Amino acid sequence: MKFDLHIHSCLSPCANLEMAPSEIVQRALAAGMGGIALTDHQSARNTPAIAECARRAGLACLFGLEVCTAEEVHTLAIFDTTEQALAMTEWVYAAMPKRVNDPDTFGDQPVVTWDDDIVELEWRILAMGCRKTIPDVSAKCHELGGIYIAAHIDRSAFSVYSQLGGIPDDAAFDAVELSRTADETGWLPKAGGYAVTRSSDAHNLDDVARVWTEADIPAFDTASLKAAFAAKTTSLSPRLTNF
Amino acid sequence: MTADEICAKVDGVLAVPVEDAAASGVYVGDLLSDVMGHAGEDCALVTIQNHLNTIAVCTLVGCSVLVICHNRPIPPDMAEGAAREGVAIVTTPLSQYAAALALSSLPPAEH
Numbered sequence: 001m002k003f004d005l006h007i008h009s010c011l012s013p014c015a016n017l018e019m020a021p022s023e024i025v026q027r028a029l030a031a032g033m034g035g036i037a038l039t040d041h042q043s044a045r046n047t048p049a050i051a052e053c054a055r056r057a058g059l060a061c062l063f064g065l066e067v068c069t070a071e072e073v074h075t076l077a078i079f080d081t082t083e084q085a086l087a088m089t090e091w092v093y094a095a096m097p098k099r100v101n102d103p104d105t106f107g108d109q110p111v112v113t114w115d116d117d118i119v120e121l122e123w124r125i126l127a128m129g130c131r132k133t134i135p136d137v138s139a140k141c142h143e144l145g146g147i148y149i150a151a152h153i154d155r156s157a158f159s160v161y162s163q164l165g166g167i168p169d170d171a172a173f174d175a176v177e178l179s180r181t182a183d184e185t186g187w188l189p190k191a192g193g194y195a196v197t198r199s200s201d202a203h204n205l206d207d208v209a210r211v212w213t214e215a216d217i218p219a220f221d222t223a224s225l226k227a228a229f230a231a232k233t234t235s236l237s238p239r240l241t242n243f
Numbered sequence: 244m245t246a247d248e249i250c251a252k253v254d255g256v257l258a259v260p261v262e263d264a265a266a267s268g269v270y271v272g273d274l275l276s277d278v279m280g281h282a283g284e285d286c287a288l289v290t291i292q293n294h295l296n297t298i299a300v301c302t303l304v305g306c307s308v309l310v311i312c313h314n315r316p317i318p319p320d321m322a323e324g325a326a327r328e329g330v331a332i333v334t335t336p337l338s339q340y341a342a343a344l345a346l347s348s349l350p351p352a353e354h
Contacts (some may be wrong), residue, residue, distance in 0.1 A: 014295070046311075070276070072274055072275060072276065097276070097279065097280075099303070102302075105299050105302045105303065106299050127296055128275070128276065128279065129275070129276050131276075150287060156293075157293070157294045158293065177246070
């Protein structure tokens with residue numbers, strides 16, 4: 001089964017407003033994905049919408065958020081249910097600055113319905129980090145039953161390597177992610193012994209599922225992913241070289 | 244101090260010029276949350292964070308001169324954002340400390 005575990009919707013301030021949950025699901029199906037995870041910056045508020053879209057379209061979907069930690073490292077917390085993802089969101093929100101987003105500065109942050117209506121604009125600045133450290137976020141994610149992945153470890157900003165110079169011993173990740181352009185032969189030795197994923201980190205529709213991870217799993221759920229990560233039986237799509 | 248003068252002091256290149264961009268103090272920081280919490284208005288921000296979010300933080304704290312150290316390249320979206328928001332970008336081969344020393348005639352801009 002192929003899956004893309006890192007996709008942003010229009011809720012992320014840096015994502016294109018075309019990233020409606022309904023469109024994301026259609027693109028993922030067209031690309032042959034067996035499952036996807038929605039992971040907006042600091043928030044899972046669009047996961048109820050994509051849950052309904054995925055249910056209607058018959059696509060397996062997990063629900064998460066890309067938590068920017070106190071170290072300003074991007075990490076993925078991914079869950080089986082929207083309730084878990086929203087509980088994680090509340091916990092992250094409580095540790096975020098109480099500044100109000102200026103859409104002209106950072107971008108719009110619409111919370112939407114499954115059929116593309118805008119419910120409200122999230123007022124927090126989702127582009128900013130929270131005050132919780134990687135070990136804290138990891139512990140909370142696992143307490144809520146999720147899987148925890150270090151995002152795009154090869155990137156020169158917002159990654160464990162850019163911020164901390166490597167993978168911290170106390171992170172307790174379930175896997176580490178390579179970006180769409182990363183050369184895995186160079187990066188696998190730097191994965192800290194963790195299983196490696198590759199996901200699109202799509203911020204616009206054309207990037208949804210352009211790269212993916214593959215594993216022989218009985219179902220697209222966090223338990224199956226966790227087992228595949230532990231056994232290191234995941235494989236990666238080719239990287240993009242003309243990006 | 245104008246962006247041009249700052250550029251000369253750090254032996255830099257004005258990657259994004261902005262008319263009338265100037266600073267009355269300096270703040271040094273690579274953690275954007277720290278910059279957001281402590282950088283004073285009208286500062287020159289010395290950092291290695293060469294991405295678009297840094298421009299947004301400059302806008303929030305009222306910084307109109309950004310000094311990017313170690314000659315890190317400026318991505319196109321960052322340059323566009325800076326021009327749009329009126330943030331001049333200087334790139335310098337210097338480290339953060341060396342850049343701060345070069346700008347030591349300006350006071351700390353913090354709160």
